[in-house]
Amino acid sequence: MDEGSIILKTINLRKYYEVRSKILKRVKQFVKAVDDVTIEIKRGETLAVVGESGSGKTTLGMVLGKLLEPTDGKILFKNLDITYSLPKNLLGKIRLVFQDPYSALNPRLKIVDSLIEPLQIMNIGRKEAIEKVAHYLQLVGLPESYMSYYPHMLSGGQRQRVVxxxxLITEPEFLILDEPTSMLDVSTQSQILRLLRSIKKEKQITYLFITHNLVVARYMANRIAVMYAGQIVEIGGKSNIFQNPLHPYTRTLLSAYPSPNPRSQWNPIIPEELTVKYYENKCRYIDRCSLKMQKCEKNMPTDIKVEEDHYVKCFLYAET
Amino acid sequence: MTAKAIHSLLEIKRIRYGLTLFNILLVTSLAVLLLSPFKPTETTYDTLKEPLTQSEKGWSYVLGTDSLGRDILTRVSHAFFLDLGVGLIIVCISGAIGLMLGIIAGYVGGIIDSVIMRTMDILISIPGFILAIAIASTLGGNLWNAILAISIVSIPIYARLSRGLTLSIKENLFVTAAREAGLSNFRIMIRHVLPHVLPVFITQATLELSNAILYFAGLSFIGLGAQEPTPEWGLMMSVGRKYIREAWWFPTMPGVFMFLTVLSINLMGDGIRDYLDPKKRLRG
Structure with a gap:
């Protein structure tokens, strides 16, 4: 397959959580963690998903990683519908890296046993599997001897390398990284990020990089998707988003990050309303938006193409 | 690693005392079992002899004889292995079933959880010994039926315990990670949940072992467990009860043996529980 072809695509993907009343167990409301998400991810690129806590980034990752069943919609992987079941030959081709390296490894299993597990599912013999474990440990910059260690003997950064x-051990083509560095200290973060970049170069893996850290997103990604209330409100190339942020929410996010230059002024936009409401017939950002118009009260904005590879869900940029 | 664990286990007083007591009983019983000239079921004309009466076979009747002239020490020692063995069998059967049901209920959840746990609630709502009597008398009084009855009665304790533990272990990220890696639910239960349930489970099983022994002796006492002439503590006490005025040692000696055995097991069980509780471990 050629570079730039679409490896993963979602069509109107939804994942709702039901909130039930205490006594009668009737559905009171939905938390629309992922709502009507349609994205295309090209082979070999890194798409960073950014957004605040509760915006649905992790849920999106879990749905794509087949840990949660979507409520509605479709996931296409290499043009195959994998929404509900993964064909046998695609086993291990989509993998997920978790945020918390401290609890992602079973404390009672040696590193080698933790690493070997995904291979055993694929009916790979033990001897061959152990050779692979040694190879991949080296690839992530750990000595082979760590195989016989227990997780508690490793530091956070080392554990994340193991994770x-x-x-990587199942040779995935698509890797979902769910805030892989947010639990690590800053010096370790950069090591892991550099490692992830070099692995990507070597193995030609497509990344979906979930993060709330815009600096990390800028370092890792080719494209950025901004999520708010389960929707992707703005998506585009990295330079498009960082140099020309359009959606008011994207601007808020960018302004929230202090500049490393101590002389520059820092004026973050702090919204008054912080609860997220899942409106169906008006813009979901309306409670926080300082630029809201009458139109925003009546309709939900849809994707508007502003320039090549830059889409935004905001009426400010609608032509009519 | 294991040697270290054993060493720190032995640092707890209760475990040391319990283990010492248990070993004394074990060695005594084993020695009597192997060396005694008396047979546990062989009747003689030396009926209701006082402790330390000299016998024709060279040994004295250390703990006296019963109404059929059998040496009580020999019978009590045989009963030690019988009762301990029965206790272990009960713990193994009920423990294995309870553990399995509990892990499945906790891990799978939903309707399966409700069905299993409500059944356990029904079992637990009837007093254990009464239910054991009911089951044993329905099936007919013999040793194996008593084992079965007590096993059934003991299942809910293990099921509840392992369900609770499973529920909290399930929340760990490594279980989600295993699911992500494509492991089947069965494999996750065996590889990731079971090893974390086992330590607590074993503590509970140790404490339950003494209960099982008491229940079994109880059933035998009322005639629903072991039958004559099997040497069994509860049965011996039940027969000896009638002779308590003439021969106090007849019902007393099996009782003392049972008391010491249960005490030693309980001490060990409590000690292991303390060992697993980090707060108590600090105090020693």
């Missing part, structure tokens, strides 16, 4: 190795 990355466990994801």
């Amino acid at each position: 990355v190795a466990r994801a």
